[in-house]
Amino acid sequence: MVETDVLIVGSGPAGTSAALFLSTLGIPNIMVTKYRWTANTPRAHITNQRTMEIFRDLGIEDQVLAEATPHHLIGDTVFCTSMAGEEIGRILA
Template sequence: MSSDIEVPVLIVGAGGAGLTASMLLSDLGVTSLTISNAPSTSVLPKAHVLQQRTMELYRRAGVADDIYAAGTPPQNMAATAWYAGLTGDDPNFGRLIAKQESWGAGGADADWLVASACRQTNLPQIRLEPILLKHAEAKAPGSIRFGHELMELTQDDDGVTAIVRVVESGEQYTVRAKYLLGADGGRTVGQQVGIELQGERNILYSVSVHFSADLS
C-alpha cells in the first residue's frame, strides 16, 4: 500500500452520506478516496426512511431505481398503525388499536405529488448501503476502503494532510487532499478540527430490536 496518496477529496465515513458523496463527486469528474474504520457496510438497520429530496439526488446519481426496487412498496407506507401484538393464539393478538395516514399516503397525497417527481421510500441502511457501495465502486473502482481509520489530520492554506491506519495490520499511511469531507456522524473529524456539538444531549433513549420471525 502506498505510504503517500494525493487526492482532491478525502471522505471520512462510508455510510449513506459518504458513499453518496463519492458517487456525486465521481459524476462531477472529481476523484475521491473514501475511508471507514468499520469493517463493512452497516450490519444493523439504523435509519430507514428516504425522503423525496434524497431520492431526487439518488435519481441524479442513477441509483434510485435499485433503491425503489429494494424498498418498501408505497402502498405499505400509506399509514402508521398500532396493534395489540404480532401473532399468537390469544384473540387480542393482531387487534388494531389505532391507525393514521402517514408519509403522504405512501406518496399518493396531492401535496406530496406536486412537491417532487420522486416519491419517498423505506429502506434500512443494512440494505441501502450495499446498493450505494456497488454504484460507488462502479463509478470509482478501488476508491472505497473499509477498515481504514482516520488517526490525525492537519490543515494548511492548501488543504489537509491525514494520517490513516489500517485497522487489521496497524500500518499507517498519509493522504494529502485539497478537501476533507466528514461523513462520520461527527465522531472523529469534528473532534480533530475542534468543532463541538452544541445543545442539550441525551434528551431521550431508544432501543432498536432487529429480529427475524415467521409471522404467518
Template sequence: MKLQNTSEIIEVPVLIVGGGPSGLTASLLLSRYGIRNLLINKYRWTANSPRAHITNQRTMEVFRDAGVESQVVAAASPHELMANNVWATSFSGQEFGRLLTWGNAIERKSDYELASPSAMCNIPQHLMEPILANEALRAGS
C-alpha cells in the same frame, strides 16, 4: 489532501471521511462527475444492521441524479406498506394510536405526489449502503 503511511503517500483532490449514506453518495456523485476521491471509513464495510430507514423525496431525487433511484426503490419495502405509524405497548401489545403517514392519507397524498417526481421510500440503511458502495466503485471511486 495527502495520506501517509509507512510506505506511500496518496494524493487525492477530495478525501471523504465516513462511509455511511452521505459519504457514499458524495463519493458516487464526485466519481460520476470525474472528480477523483478517496473514501475512508472506521469500519471495513457497510452497515450490518437496519439503522435509518426512511429516505425522503429530496434524497430520492439525488439518487435519481446519481443513477441509483431504481435500484434503491427495488430494494425498498413497497410504498403502500409504509402507510401507518402505530403506537403500542409492544409489537403484540395493546395498540393505543395509529396515524396514516408519509403521504398515504387521502387528504395529503397529492401534496407528496406534486412535491417531487420521486417518492420517498422505506429502505433500511444496511440494504441501501451496498447499492451506493457498489455504484461508487463502478464509477471509479
C-alpha cells in the same frame, strides 16, 4: 503511497452521497469506513421525496427502488408511550 483529491471518512448517507457526487463530477476520491459495510446498523426505512430526486439526479433511482421495501409492506407509524406501553395512535407510513 495512495493519493487522492478528497478523503471521505465514513460511509453513511453523508459519506456515500459525497463519494457519488464527487465521482459523478470526475473528482478523485477515496472513502474509508469503520465497518465492513456502510454502517453497523440499518440506516433508513423511509426516505423523503427530495432524497429520491437526488437519487434520480445521480442515476441510481432504479437501483434504489429495486432494493427498497414495496410501499404496501411498509405498514404504520405507531405512537406509543414505550415499546410495550399504551398505543396513542398510528398513521399509514
